[in-house]
Amino acid sequence: MSQLSVDAFQTLIDNELPLVRLFGIRTQEIGHGNATLRMHFNPDLIRPGGTIAGPALMALADATLYAVVLGMIGHVELAVTTSLNINFLRKPPQADVLAEGRILKLGKRLAVGEVMLYSAELDEPVAHVTGTYSIPPRD
Amino acid sequence: MSQLSVDAFQTLIDNELPLVRLFGIRTQEIGHGNATLRMHFNPDLIRPGGTIAGPALMALADATLYAVVLGMIGHVELAVTTSLNINFLRKPPQADVLAEGRILKLGKRLAVGEVMLYSAELDEPVAHVTGTYSIPPRD
Amino acid sequence: MSQLSVDAFQTLIDNELPLVRLFGIRTQEIGHGNATLRMHFNPDLIRPGGTIAGPALMALADATLYAVVLGMIGHVELAVTTSLNINFLRKPPQADVLAEGRILKLGKRLAVGEVMLYSAELDEPVAHVTGTYSIPPRD
Amino acid sequence: MSQLSVDAFQTLIDNELPLVRLFGIRTQEIGHGNATLRMHFNPDLIRPGGTIAGPALMALADATLYAVVLGMIGHVELAVTTSLNINFLRKPPQADVLAEGRILKLGKRLAVGEVMLYSAELDEPVAHVTGTYSIPPRD
Numbered sequence: 206m207s208q209l210s211v212d213a214f215q216t217l218i219d220n221e222l223p224l225v226r227l228f229g230i231r232t233q234e235i236g237h238g239n240a241t242l243r244m245h246f247n248p249d250l251i252r253p254g255g256t257i258a259g260p261a262l263m264a265l266a267d268a269t270l271y272a273v274v275l276g277m278i279g280h281v282e283l284a285v286t287t288s289l290n291i292n293f294l295r296k297p298p299q300a301d302v303l304a305e306g307r308i309l310k311l312g313k314r315l316a317v318g319e320v321m322l323y324s325a326e327l328d329e330p331v332a333h334v335t336g337t338y339s340i341p342p343r344d
Numbered sequence: 345m346s347q348l349s350v351d352a353f354q355t356l357i358d359n360e361l362p363l364v365r366l367f368g369i370r371t372q373e374i375g376h377g378n379a380t381l382r383m384h385f386n387p388d389l390i391r392p393g394g395t396i397a398g399p400a401l402m403a404l405a406d407a408t409l410y411a412v413v414l415g416m417i418g419h420v421e422l423a424v425t426t427s428l429n430i431n432f433l434r435k436p437p438q439a440d441v442l443a444e445g446r447i448l449k450l451g452k453r454l455a456v457g458e459v460m461l462y463s464a465e466l467d468e469p470v471a472h473v474t475g476t477y478s479i480p481p482r483d
Numbered sequence: 484m485s486q487l488s489v490d491a492f493q494t495l496i497d498n499e500l501p502l503v504r505l506f507g508i509r510t511q512e513i514g515h516g517n518a519t520l521r522m523h524f525n526p527d528l529i530r531p532g533g534t535i536a537g538p539a540l541m542a543l544a545d546a547t548l549y550a551v552v553l554g555m556i557g558h559v560e561l562a563v564t565t566s567l568n569i570n571f572l573r574k575p576p577q578a579d580v581l582a583e584g585r586i587l588k589l590g591k592r593l594a595v596g597e598v599m600l601y602s603a604e605l606d607e608p609v610a611h612v613t614g615t616y617s618i619p620p621r622d
Numbered sequence: 623m624s625q626l627s628v629d630a631f632q633t634l635i636d637n638e639l640p641l642v643r644l645f646g647i648r649t650q651e652i653g654h655g656n657a658t659l660r661m662h663f664n665p666d667l668i669r670p671g672g673t674i675a676g677p678a679l680m681a682l683a684d685a686t687l688y689a690v691v692l693g694m695i696g697h698v699e700l701a702v703t704t705s706l707n708i709n710f711l712r713k714p715p716q717a718d719v720l721a722e723g724r725i726l727k728l729g730k731r732l733a734v735g736e737v738m739l740y741s742a743e744l745d746e747p748v749a750h751v752t753g754t755y756s757i758p759p760r761d
Contacts, residue, residue, distance in 0.1 A: 223388040224397050227366060249362040258363050259406055259425050264399035286398050287732060288705060288754060290429045290568045292595045292613055294588040309611050310572040314731055315704060315756065317570045319611065333587050333597065333613060335570055337705060337754075339732065426593060427566060427615060429707045431734045431752055433727040448750050449711040453592055454565060454617065456709045458750065472726050472736065474709055474750060476566060476615075478593065501666040502675050505644060527640040536641050537703050538681035545676055564676050568707045 207235040208279035214272055217280065222268070228261055230268050238308040240272035246301050256296040263291055266320040266334035269306035273318045274338045277311050281341065287315075289336040294329070301325040314340055346374040347418035353411050356419065361407070367400055369407050377447040379411035385440050395435040402430055405459040405473035408445035412457045413477045416450050420480065426454075428475040433468070440464040453479055485513040486557035492550055495558065500546070506539055508546050516586040518550035524579050534574040541569055544598040544612035547584035551596045552616045555589050559619065565593075567614040572607070579603040592618055624652040625696035631689055634697065639685070645678055647685050655725040657689035663718050673713040680708055683737040683751035686723035690735045691755045694728050698758065704732075706753040711746070718742040731757055 209217075215232045218225045229245035244250075244265045252258040267286055274284055306320040315337060322332040348356075354371045357364045368384035383389075383404045391397040406425055413423055445459040454476060461471040487495075493510045496503045507523035522528075522543045530536035545564055552562055584598040593615060600610040626634075632649045635642045646662035661667070661682045669675040684703055691701055723737040732754055739749040 221392045222397060223390065224399055227388060249366060251362065253360045253421055254424070258361060258403075259428065260363055260399055260403035263402045263428070264397075267398055282392060285393070285435075286432060288429070288431045289398065289402070290427070290613065290707060292427045292587065292615065293425060294595060296424075309570065309608065317572055317611070330587065333595070335568065335611060335613060337570065429568060429752065431726065431754065433734060448709065448747065456711055456750070469726065472734070472752060474707065474752060476709065499670045500675060501668065502677055505666060527644060529638075529640065531638040531699060532702070536639060536681075537684055537706065538641055538677055541680045541706070542675075542677035560670055563671070563713075564710060566707070566709045567676065567680070568705070570705045571703060574702075 206237055207276040209235060209275045211235055214275060218268060224264055225268060228264050230265055232272060235272050235276040238273065238277060240269055240276055240306045242269045242272060242304045244302045246299055251299065254296060255299060257299070257302065259293060262302065262322055262332050263289065265302055265304050266291065266322060267336065269304040269320045270318045270336045270338065273306040273308050274316045277308060278340060283341040284338050287337045287339045289334060291332055291334045293332050295327065295331045297324040297331040298326050302331065316340060345376055346415040348374060348414045350374055353414060357407060363403055364407060367403050369404055371411060374411050374415040377412065377416060379408055379415055379445045381408045381411060381443045383441045385438055390438065393435060394438060396441065398432060401441065401461055401471050402428065404441055404443045405430065405461060406475065408443040408459045409457045409475045409477065412445040412447050413455045416447060417479065422480040423477050426476045426478045428473060430471055430473045432471050434466065434470045436463040436470040437465050441470065455479060484515055485554040487513060487553050489513055492553060496546060502542055503546060506542050508543055510550060513550050513554040516551065516555060518547055518554055518584045520547045520550060520582045522580045524577055529577065532574060533577060535577070535580065537571060540580065540600055540610050541567065543580055543582045544569065544600060545614065547582040547598045548596045548614045548616065551584040551586050552594045555586060556618060561619040562616050565615045565617045567612060569610055569612045571610050573605065573609045575602040575609040576604050580609065594618060623654055624693040626652060626692045628652055631692060635685060641681055642685060645681050647682055649689060652689050652693040655690065655694060657686055657693055657723045659686045659689060659721045661719045663716055668716065671713060672716060674716070674719065676710060679719065679739055679749050680706065682719060682721050683708065683739060684753065686721040686737045687735045687753045687755065690723040690725050691733045694725060695757060700758040701755050704754045704756045706751060708749055708751045710749050712744065712748045714741040714748040715743050719748065733757055
């Protein structure tokens with residue numbers, strides 16, 4: 206079971222991450238070690254070629270990894286991304302993007318996760334992300 | 345010498361990348377194989393801990409690599425990022441961020457570059473990025 | 484169906500990649516878009532802490548991605564790795580390592596794949612790798 | 623000044639990392655935050671196309687980052703690589719490879735460094751690596 210509800214996580218990121226609102230990122234599900242988020246398409250997200258800008262995909266993936274990690278350890282203020290690696294696979298059309306994240310390892314000090322990004326209008330993934338989180342010492 | 349002036353590149357990204365305007369990204373210099381861009385601080389960029397959100401830093405780095413690549417090959421519409429790797433080094437304070445990018449390799453089909461990100465208020469870098477660009481076949 | 488048999492691929496890497504023999508890497512399965520390879524433990528692979536050296540895991544992952552890509556496009560001499568990203572998840576004990584690779588995208592010029600590495604003695608993965616391959620123009 | 627001499631580091635890796643001997647890796651210089659290592663060419667390192675196998679370059683880069691980190695913190699047994707990202711830039715000819723590493727950030731728990739790899743016979747770099755190290759808690 207998740208240590209943080211979908212609503213609690215959404216409230217947290219709405220309050221603390223203005224980019225989440227700008228990008229229209231909504232939490233759909235948080236499990237123990239996985240999370241699904243959705244980015245609602247809006248014209249601010251486009252880039253040349255009529256596709257969605259890479260940094261918007263990275264923002265969605267980063268928020269998804271945050272949901273995955275907090276779903277496992279609860280609301281820890283100072284958990285921070287330490288690295289992120291993205292491979293762009295296909296050009297996402299101008300449509301919502303879904304992110305499915307899962308934990309690869311939860312250590313005491315470091316968490317590693319991966320996120321697959323899908324367009325709501327394509328079967329195959331549009332990008333793949335791995336990221337690492339630093340977790341502050343806990344009592 | 346650059347194949348694209350600072351003004352031409354800024355106009356290009358202002359017109360085609362709405363995120364560039366949202367994030368306040370300005371081109372300062374484009375050389376042959378290097379570029380410097382600046383992101384003006386605004387409150388939309390923050391994240392918990394009073395620092396700047398990772399995706400904003402990634403957007404700045406991505407735009408900087410784009411400037412580096414177009415500075416070498418001119419305005420090629422379909423040059424696209426294929427991968428990006430970021431290591432967060434220090435928490436940037438609420439201030440402008442400077443990005444210094446340079447080319448590592450310009451091949452016929454693939455370009456690789458790196459970007460060092462600095463806060464206007466710190467001596468040491470806040471993040472390091474490497475990225476690859478796919479370049480469409482040219483005549 | 485794979486474009487290259489397990490035996491043909493093993494012969495290819497045995498002949499052309501001396502590291503494959505040094506590291507005891509054996510091909511177990513090649514499908515259309517996936518491959519499984521095994522690295523037999525030997526004392527040359529260790530590193531401080533009684534675990535397996537990172538570069539040996541990288542070599543296994545690289546060979547696995549090569550099998551995944553050639554399984555899809557057949558024996559193309561000049562397909563080369565252009566980037567590789569590895570996250571080490573858990574210390575592998577002194578035992579065989581299994582690599583399960585799969586394709587994320589096969590484009591005309593670029594292929595992207597991922598590999599999960601498992602110890603024969605642990606349930607959870609010991610490392611995760613993503614890699615990109617450049618594919619030469621074909622007729 | 624380095625916390626570990628060139629000879630002490632070479633003895634350490636010779637004793638504890640059999641791959642270092644297999645690959646002919648020699649330490650040339652360790653400073654405070656930088657290190658230079660050399661891999662002597664031998665035929666075991668080749669791959670198809672008459673160039674040097676990627677995993678050998680990764681092994682050299684990994685050893686170089688280890689030298690950079692131990693040069694700053696001294697001989698700490700349990701400092702381990704947590705991630706490594708390599709971009710291959712040019713095919714190295716069959717010649718020695720030089721690795722120039724430097725620290726990007728030394729934190730209490732995490733170190734980040736980069737390595738540029740050069741062939742002894744080319745001016746331009748053959749690969750670029752970033753890596754992160756986990757540092758155990760110290761008293």
